[in-house]
Structures are given as structure tokens and as C-alpha cells.
Amino acid sequence: MLGGVCAGLARRFDVDVLAFRVGAVVLAIGTSGLAALAYLVAWGLLPSTGSRLEPASRRRRGRAGSWRIAFGIALLALSVLLAFRAVGVWWSDALVWPLILASFGVALLWGLTRPSGAEEEDGAAVERGPRPRDTAGGRSEPGTGAQGFLAVPDGGSAREAALRFSRAGFGVALVLAAALLFLWANGVLSAAGDAALAALVVGIALALIGLPFWWGLVRRLTTEREARIRSQERAEVAAHLHDSVLQTLALVQRRSDDPAEVAKLARRQERELRSWLAGSDRARPNERLADALRGVATEVEDAHGAIVEAVVVGDAALDPAYSALVAATREALTNAAKFAADGGPVRLYAEIGEDAASVWVDDRGPGFDPASIPPDRRGVRESIIGRMERHGGSAEFRRGPDGGTEVELAVEGTT
Amino acid sequence: MSPQRPSGAPPPGSEPPSVVIVDDHALFRAGVRAELGEMVRVLGDAETVEDAVRAIVDLEPDVVLLDVHMPGGGGVEVISQVAKSRPQQRFLALSVSDDAEDVIAVVRAGARGYVTKTITGPDLADAVGRVREGDAVFSPRLAGFVLDAFAGEIPAEEVDPELDQLTPREREVLRHIARGYMYKEIALKLSISVKTVEAHVSSVLRKLQLSSRHELSRWAVTRRLVD
Incomplete structure (x- = not known):
């Protein structure tokens, strides 16, 4: 003991x-x-x-x-x-x-x-x-x-x-x-009662004298420690800003004659900075459905220069059915970005529950009729509808209330 | 982030809403003033919590456009100090922040809505008008935050169904806001009136502000830790 x-x-x-x-x-x-x-x-x-x-x-x-x-x-x-x-x-x-x-x-x-x-x-x-x-x-x-x-x-x-x-x-x-x-x-x-009393008084007096010094010491140690942590953090932030923001600013200056390119650079930098601030450098797009969906939105945004606003609610581990959902979402976003980007941002909304997930992709483009897609166009038919159905899910295409297209994808997780 | 387009600019004949802009970035205040133009009357602006409280109490604007992040306590501090002398003051949070914790905090403190700084001038003017009327303004992102915060089961004995749960209809409305639909479009899709949509959103705002639901306070933490 x-x-x-x-x-x-x-x-x-x-x-x-x-x-x-x-x-x-x-x-x-x-x-x-x-x-x-x-x-x-x-x-x-x-x-x-x-x-x-x-x-x-x-x-x-x-x-x-x-x-x-x-x-x-x-x-x-x-x-x-x-x-x-x-x-x-x-x-x-x-x-x-x-x-x-x-x-x-x-x-x-x-x-x-x-x-x-x-x-x-x-x-x-x-x-x-x-x-x-x-x-x-x-x-x-x-x-x-x-x-x-x-x-x-x-x-x-x-x-x-x-x-x-x-x-x-x-x-x-x-x-x-x-x-x-x-x-x-x-x-x-x-x-020795009197002597003891005297000793007690002296003792208390000494304690009173000593206490502030001791307290001061503690405070100083705290301050030093905080300063050290702060300077470490500052160094880290500086390093990150240098790697990302300053690089982008340099690029922006060089491309200042191309507004589309500048907008794209700014948008990409904004997104990156945001995710860094939100601490999502820990994102695991290969394991988590929410991270995977956000990743797909970023990817499509980068590839097609459209703006994709993603709102994801909930999260789940990625499984084969959810991977199919991510792939179909990528396809739907790509279509929207290609054909409907002029109508404003493409929106991705995903709701991930305990054993099922739904994704909506909305755009304000000209809209299209899925029934009129020629059979040789494999994009929608194969990559979206077929893929979802193979995993026991569903894909629906509708016209939005004010035009545009909405795609609703839903699937149950396999785990 | 977006456009809850309106029942519009102020009804003809009525005064445009008056606002005070609170933000610690002068450039941003100037930008908002310029964008809002004639659509609202900007009574003044402020860049510190102290100035803001004084300006709001003195100028009595219809709506305060409030930055979430400011030195000295931020938007939450402004709201709580103003509430002492002007409990009826209406606030609209305006921020670049994506941090759910900050946004939820300022809404729970009393702001009647949250929009991001990328919002366009007309949309912002519209949101101001809505807040003046006592409506709530939810951007898609805020709707997502709220759905997230109210997701998941909590033990039945802890639930105050009045405050801790969203009705299926409220969920449906929020879902559409998160998808970027405007109130008018949501009304059309759900076959209800715009007024009903507004009522649902206001009810959600009330729940968000009053619910003691555990997840709301610990929300940001759990969100990062979900596995």
C-alpha cells in the first residue's frame, strides 16, 4: 500500500x-x-x-x-x-x-x-x-x-x-x-502562553508578507506560459497564411486581367481558409459521408468554376451504399455546374440520419426533362439513377417551383 | 447564402427601415452603407461594443446589423447590454463566420436571424425589412445548423416538446431553406401561405432561443467529436 x-x-x-x-x-x-x-x-x-x-x-x-x-x-x-x-x-x-x-x-x-x-x-x-x-x-x-x-x-x-x-x-x-x-x-x-501567542502573531504576519510574493510568482509563471503558447500559435498561423493566402494573393495580382480566374482563386482561397479556421483539416473524406459530400462540392466547384453551396446535416461512416450516393451526388453537381451555373449558386443539401441519407441538388438553370434524355447519354441514366437503384436507393428529378432542376437522392446505409 | 426574397422592399408609402451598422471593420461598414443605398436609412454605425450600445440606445433604429465577431465580447455582448434599456430592439446578425457555435450563440442571445456577409444588397435590405416586422431570417446555413442542433434523440423525460423538438412541418420548412428556397417558393411547394412559412420560421427561432436542449450548448463540441 x-x-x-x-x-x-x-x-x-x-x-x-x-x-x-x-x-x-x-x-x-x-x-x-x-x-x-x-x-x-x-x-x-x-x-x-x-x-x-x-x-x-x-x-x-x-x-x-x-x-x-x-x-x-x-x-x-x-x-x-x-x-x-x-x-x-x-x-x-x-x-x-x-x-x-x-x-x-x-x-x-x-x-x-x-x-x-x-x-x-x-x-x-x-x-x-x-x-x-x-x-x-x-x-x-x-x-x-x-x-x-x-x-x-x-x-x-x-x-x-x-x-x-x-x-x-x-x-x-x-x-x-x-x-x-x-x-x-x-x-x-x-x-509560555504569551510566547506562543507572540509566535502565532509573527507567523501570521510572515504568511501575510509571503503570500503576495508567492502569488506573484504563480501569476508570472502563468503569464510566461501563456505567452509561450501564444507565440507558438502565432508562428503556426503565420506559416499557414504564408503558404495559402499570400500565395493566392500573388496569383491574383498576376491574373488581375482575368476576372473569372480571380474570382475562382478568391473563392478557392476563401473555402480553404474557412475549412482551416473550422479545424476541418481533420476532414476524412474517405471515411465520413459528410466530409466526402463536402469534398465533392469543392471538387466540382474547382473543376467547373461554379459556386456550390453545401449544407450538410448529420454524419455517418462511409459504406458502399453511401459511396454510391457520393458518386451520384458528384454527377448531379457536375450537371448542374455545367448547365445551370448562370442561374446562381448550385445548392447541395444533405441530411444524414442514423440509417439513411438523402441528398438534394438544386439549381436555377433552364431545367430539363429526364424523360427526354437520349438513351445514349449515360450521365443521368447510368451514373445517377442506375447507380442509386443498384444500391437500393432512389433518384428523382423534378422541375423547381421557379424553374431550375432539383435532384433528390436517397439511400439506406448498408451497415 | 442567401436570399430570402421578400415579400419585398418596404410596402409602398411606408418608411424604409432605419438601421445602425455595428462592425469593427470600417471598410465593411462603408460597403454595407453603399450597397443598401436608398433601400434603408442608415442612422449611424459603430465599431466597438461600447459605441454600439450608446448609438443604438440614442438612435433607436428599427434594426441593428450586428457583426458576430468584435473585440470586447462581440455581438452577444452588444445584445445583452442593449437589452437592459431597449429589450424590444431587433438585431440581425451579419457575419463571415461559419462557426455554428458563434452563430447559434448570437441567435440565442436574441438576434432574429443570421445572414452571411456575402449577401447581396437587395437581399440584405429585404432581410432587414423582415426583421423589422418581427419575422425571423434564416440563411440556408443557419437552417442547416438548426436542423443539426435539433437532430438526434434526447431522453424522453428531458424533452419539453414545446421547445426541444421541431414539428415535421418546421423541419420541412427548414429543409427547404437549407436548400436555398425562398419563402414564396416554399409556400408554393408545400401548398401553404407565405404567412404560414413565416410563422413556422418564427416558431423555430423561438425554440432555438428558448430550448434548454442539451445539444444546443454543447453543439459545436459534439459536432466535432461525432464519430
Whole structure:
């Protein structure tokens, strides 16, 4: 539980750790604490061996256990006292409670201030393998476990900072209480009441003086950290703007005599910048239907210089039926872009539900009658209608209310 | 992004709507003024949250054209500050933003609609007119956002059917807006009157503003995380 001596031994001898623990406790009680001394010695000696035994799992033990560890240390202190008493080395019973309280408090404080390296070292032997860090009531966000006491908590872990704080306060209070208890028990306190009061006042004064400095330090660390993050982000943005926007602007200047081309360049850049800002550089057009549809819209826009406004609601994993839907959508968009781009933007609207998806492609072009398509024109007949039907879907062509064409494609997913 | 063409320019005889333009880009404010021309009366403009609040309270425009992104809290801040002294003030959000979270936030704060800055002058004037009448103005993109936000099941005990769900008819209307249809065309297609279309859109706006539906607040997050 505590130094992991039991766990380490258990691992070494390939026996259930529980057996060792129970054994240790029985020993400790039976010998009135002598075994606890042995445990302490073992703790001092074993960790390095332990760390070699289980290097990979060292990191699993975080600060979260520090309450438990502190409690364990307090118990350990108790058993050490019992041991001394058993062997006849004894001063006064008045020592017991102050010492236990103090060891609890000190253990808590050390748990907070220990640098991460040491922490890992003596956390060498792990208790019962991987185990969530927060089982013992402490909280430790992933990645913030190994921080010094003064280190600024990562963004979002203010709660951990508060916890750390309360733990530190509790530890200090315990140690102080132990000291007072000791003095009081020895009758020194009443005699030195005035002196104690004076000391208390001085202590508080010192704390008041020290607090601002400490606070300032924390603030400065926070600011520096933020500045560092900001400058990194700025560098990233600058790099991106340089690669994309500045390049496009250069192109625009060179092609300034060709308005269509300039408009196309501007449109492409706008789209790219938007998707970058929206963080959709993580788009996975080969896996997700929504990304695939947006990708198709972009593709057609680029290829035919038309404007395609895409609105996609919902998402699903791409499967064969949905891939067919994407291909048919590309065809429908291409037709619209070729024959109806003068009537304004081509619109793609897709609604992706849990097990089916529908796509509408609307344009404001001259419109056409699907029945009048000659049989040798394979575009509509094969690439759209045939393709959808082969996958159990449907494709319908209608005239829009104000002219233009609307294509409605629907299919159920196969997964 | 688009054109909800109108029941049109202001009815003959009535005053064109008065507006205040709030945007931190001077170039854009000038552009909007020029494009709107005679179709609306621009009473003034402002480029900071503070100036905007003062101008709106002083000038009492019919409609405020409000940029979503501005230093000092953005459109949401302007709306919440103005609401203290002019709760009846009508706002139309105008932005280049595609970020659903921002757009939904400003609409939930009280804007009666959202259009993108690529909108044409006449369409914008029309949208202003609509907002003055108390109607809602949904661009195709906003309609898509709303359909997305109201998609998916939520546990039945958490549903307030009055606010947390769209009726099939509302869905149908939104779907057509997302496809770029104008109110008039939607009315034609669904065999209902333009007034009914407007009523549906206003009802959706109300739900969007009042629903406590979980997805609305966490919406942008979940959208990025869907797998």
C-alpha cells in the first residue's frame, strides 16, 4: 500500500500481493510493530530494484494516492512508536498523538512538493498494476500528475489546484496542531502562553508578507506560459497564411486581367481558409459521408468554376451504399455546374440520419426533362439513377417551383 | 447564402427601415452603407461594443446589423447590454463566420436571424425589412445548423416538446431553406401561405432561443467529436 514493498516482493516472488500485505499486517501487529521497522528498512532498500522490475508501470502512480500514503505513513509512525515501546525504549505517552499528526501532515506536504522524478522513483513498485489515478479521492488530470508544488496547473485543472491547496493547508494545519498538542501536553504551553501567542502573531504576519510574493510568482509563471503558447500559435498561423493566402494573393495580382480566374482563386482561397479556421483539416473524406459530400462540392466547384453551396446535416461512416450516393451526388453537381451555373449558386443539401441519407441538388438553370434524355447519354441514366437503384436507393428529378432542376437522392446505409 | 426574397422592399408609402451598422471593420461598414443605398436609412454605425450600445440606445433604429465577431465580447455582448434599456430592439446578425457555435450563440442571445456577409444588397435590405416586422431570417446555413442542433434523440423525460423538438412541418420548412428556397417558393411547394412559412420560421427561432436542449450548448463540441 505504502512504499509498495509488498507489491514489489509479490512481483518478485510471483505471489499474490494480497498475501504479502495480510502477512505484513499480521506481522506488524504480532510483533507490536517490529515488522513495521522491517518494512521501513525494506522500503529504503527495495525501490531501485522495484523500478527495474516494473519500469513501464512506474508512471501509473500519481499524486492521487497522497492522502492514502499520508494516512499509511501516520499508521506507520504509530507502529514504529509501538515498536519502540515494546522494546522498552520509551519517553512519554504524550508524544504519541503529536507525532502521528505531524507525520500525517508532513507526508501530505512532501507528497505535494516532491519533484516528479523522486515521486516516480519511490513509486516504483506499483500497487496492483494499472488502476485509475483518482480512486483514492485525489484528482489528477492526465498529464498534470508530475508537477512540482508551484507549477501552474494546466488550463482547466483549476480544481486540481484547489485540491492541492486544500491538501497543503490541511498538512500545515496538522503539523501546527501536532506542535501545539505536544507543547500543551508537556505543560509548556500554559507557561509560555504569551510566547506562543507572540509566535502565532509573527507567523501570521510572515504568511501575510509571503503570500503576495508567492502569488506573484504563480501569476508570472502563468503569464510566461501563456505567452509561450501564444507565440507558438502565432508562428503556426503565420506559416499557414504564408503558404495559402499570400500565395493566392500573388496569383491574383498576376491574373488581375482575368476576372473569372480571380474570382475562382478568391473563392478557392476563401473555402480553404474557412475549412482551416473550422479545424476541418481533420476532414476524412474517405471515411465520413459528410466530409466526402463536402469534398465533392469543392471538387466540382474547382473543376467547373461554379459556386456550390453545401449544407450538410448529420454524419455517418462511409459504406458502399453511401459511396454510391457520393458518386451520384458528384454527377448531379457536375450537371448542374455545367448547365445551370448562370442561374446562381448550385445548392447541395444533405441530411444524414442514423440509417439513411438523402441528398438534394438544386439549381436555377433552364431545367430539363429526364424523360427526354437520349438513351445514349449515360450521365443521368447510368451514373445517377442506375447507380442509386443498384444500391437500393432512389433518384428523382423534378422541375423547381421557379424553374431550375432539383435532384433528390436517397439511400439506406448498408451497415 | 442567401436570399430570402421578400415579400419585398418596404410596402409602398411606408418608411424604409432605419438601421445602425455595428462592425469593427470600417471598410465593411462603408460597403454595407453603399450597397443598401436608398433601400434603408442608415442612422449611424459603430465599431466597438461600447459605441454600439450608446448609438443604438440614442438612435433607436428599427434594426441593428450586428457583426458576430468584435473585440470586447462581440455581438452577444452588444445584445445583452442593449437589452437592459431597449429589450424590444431587433438585431440581425451579419457575419463571415461559419462557426455554428458563434452563430447559434448570437441567435440565442436574441438576434432574429443570421445572414452571411456575402449577401447581396437587395437581399440584405429585404432581410432587414423582415426583421423589422418581427419575422425571423434564416440563411440556408443557419437552417442547416438548426436542423443539426435539433437532430438526434434526447431522453424522453428531458424533452419539453414545446421547445426541444421541431414539428415535421418546421423541419420541412427548414429543409427547404437549407436548400436555398425562398419563402414564396416554399409556400408554393408545400401548398401553404407565405404567412404560414413565416410563422413556422418564427416558431423555430423561438425554440432555438428558448430550448434548454442539451445539444444546443454543447453543439459545436459534439459536432466535432461525432464519430
